Amino acid sequence: MAPTEAEQHPRKALALALAAHDASGRVTPIRISRRETGEDDVAIQVLYCGICHSDLHTVKNEWRTAMYPVVPGHEIAGLVTDVGKNVHKFNVGDRVGVGCMANTCQSCESCEAGLENYCSKIVFTYNSRDRDGTVTCGGYSDMVVVNQHFVIRFPDGMPLDKGAPLLCAGITVYTPMKYHGLNEPGKRIGVIGLGGLGHVAVKFAKAFGMRVTVISTSPEKREEAMEKLGADAFVVSSDAGQMKAAKGTMHGIINTASASMSMYPYLALLKPQGKMILLGLPEKPLQISAFSLVAGGKTLAGSCMGSIRDTQEMMDFAAKHELTTDIEVVGAEDVNDALERLAKGDVRYRFVIDVGNTLVAA
Numbered sequence: 001m002a003p004t005e006a007e008q009h010p011r012k013a014l015a016l017a018l019a020a021h022d023a024s025g026r027v028t029p030i031r032i033s034r035r036e037t038g039e040d041d042v043a044i045q046v047l048y049c050g051i052c053h054s055d056l057h058t059v060k061n062e063w064r065t066a067m068y069p070v071v072p073g074h075e076i077a078g079l080v081t082d083v084g085k086n087v088h089k090f091n092v093g094d095r096v097g098v099g100c101m102a103n104t105c106q107s108c109e110s111c112e113a114g115l116e117n118y119c120s121k122i123v124f125t126y127n128s129r130d131r132d133g134t135v136t137c138g139g140y141s142d143m144v145v146v147n148q149h150f151v152i153r154f155p156d157g158m159p160l161d162k163g164a165p166l167l168c169a170g171i172t173v174y175t176p177m178k179y180h181g182l183n184e185p186g187k188r189i190g191v192i193g194l195g196g197l198g199h200v201a202v203k204f205a206k207a208f209g210m211r212v213t214v215i216s217t218s219p220e221k222r223e224e225a226m227e228k229l230g231a232d233a234f235v236v237s238s239d240a241g242q243m244k245a246a247k248g249t250m251h252g253i254i255n256t257a258s259a260s261m262s263m264y265p266y267l268a269l270l271k272p273q274g275k276m277i278l279l280g281l282p283e284k285p286l287q288i289s290a291f292s293l294v295a296g297g298k299t300l301a302g303s304c305m306g307s308i309r310d311t312q313e314m315m316d317f318a319a320k321h322e323l324t325t326d327i328e329v330v331g332a333e334d335v336n337d338a339l340e341r342l343a344k345g346d347v348r349y350r351f352v353i354d355v356g357n358t359l360v361a362a
């Protein structure tokens with residue numbers, strides 16, 4: 001494997017990674033450089049990394065932002081291998097994780113308010129311009145080096161493989177539930193899209209004591225949604241009768257659909273003054289009529305990932321409730337197959353790469 005031009009850190013450690021090189025989205029093994037562990041850094045041996053639909057949008061350049069070669073992965077779980085001299089919170093051997101953010105300015109209004117996820121200078125974990133001018137590489141890689149502020153502690157007893165997807169999918173659904181009052185026992189919440197984010201949304205909503213309706217394009221997910229995940233109701237969005245029966249029943253909806261949609265039938269499911277929180281980031285615009293919001297005094301909001309403080313809170317809440325994710329573990333050699341299956345919705349409900357055992361030099 002030839003070193004690539006991504007090997008540009010002046011003081012560096014070499015790492016093995018899977019990178020996409022063009023909009024086919026196919027990944028191949030490459031060597032990349034990581035900066036040496038800085039004073040405030042934590043070096044982590046990656047053992048597991050979830051495959052988020054954002055990885056797929058990015059490697060296929062659906063958001064027109066790809067800076068190839070792209071090394072995706074922001075649901076990273078592993079072990080600390082080295083810490084900088086200013087790091088006192090973590091020790092070698094600790095079980096840790098990294099989510100969507102690798103750095104922020106830590107001084108703007110959002111950062112000061114503990115909402116780093118809305119920092120205008122955010123450095124995403126991958127495909128983002130880092131402070132030193134290099135492009136960040138994510139967790140489809142055997143090691144990462146991250147500023148200590150962005151490292152999350154795995155609670156005792158939470159498995160690294162099933163816990164990894166909480167670092168993006170988990171915090172992304174937990175945050176809007178917390179900030180929009182969609183965590184109150186007895187309230188009825190809808191979850192659009194039973195995928196990586198959606199299935200975790202159902203689990204958090206049930207842990208909060210809510211009544212949950214899944215709104216899905218996939219009738220075959222009904223039984224599992226209700227019997228395994230604990231959803232209280234399941235509505236097939238293409239079934240006009242089911243959608244009509246569910247009209248006006250929901251206090252809030254968490255919308256995780258990865259593809260564009262007409263919002264009209266979904267907004268009709270909200271009670272008056274209900275809220276829909278958009279999480280999905282489809283490449284094409286959504287269709288929406290003003291009447292579907294104005295007439296019922298409804299709110300349409302967006303939410304992006306979550307703060308570091310909330311991520312740790314979410315992990316601790318999940319551990320307390322024995323809440324993890326439903327995963328299919330794949331080897332590094334099967335990541336392209338997994339990406340193709342994710343594009344088709346053929347996963348229950350998150351692929352997680354067994355990086356530690358399978359991403360090894362040939």
Ligand SMILES: NC(=O)C1=CN([C@@H]2O[C@H](COP(=O)(O)OP(=O)(O)OC[C@H]3O[C@@H](n4cnc5c(N)ncnc54)[C@H](OP(=O)(O)O)[C@@H]3O)[C@@H](O)[C@H]2O)C=CC1
Pocket residue numbers: 051052053054055057168169172192193194195196197198215216217218221256257258259260261278279280281282303304305306342345349
């Ligand atoms: N806001 C944020 O901070 C974040 C946003 N995201 C974005 O959220 C989206 C979901 O991510 P993830 O859960 O990983 O993706 P998944 O592919 O795992 O799940 C998406 C689900 O959306 C549903 N869906 C697909 N197409 C349509 C459609 N045309 N109409 C309605 N529903 C549809 C499917 O569920 P079903 O079969 O039940 O219909 C599918 O399983 C992505 O766009 C991702 O980029 C991800 C993380 C953070």
Ligand SMILES: O=C/C=C/c1ccc(O)c(O)c1
Pocket residue numbers: 052054055100124168304305
């Ligand atoms: O999977 C999470 C991705 C979130 C995200 C939000 C906003 C944005 O511009 C991105 O590139 C990614």
Ligand SMILES: [Zn+2]
Pocket residue numbers: 052053054055074100168169
């Ligand atoms: Zn993600």
Ligand SMILES: [Zn+2]
Pocket residue numbers: 104105106107108109110111112116118119120121
């Ligand atoms: Zn900031």
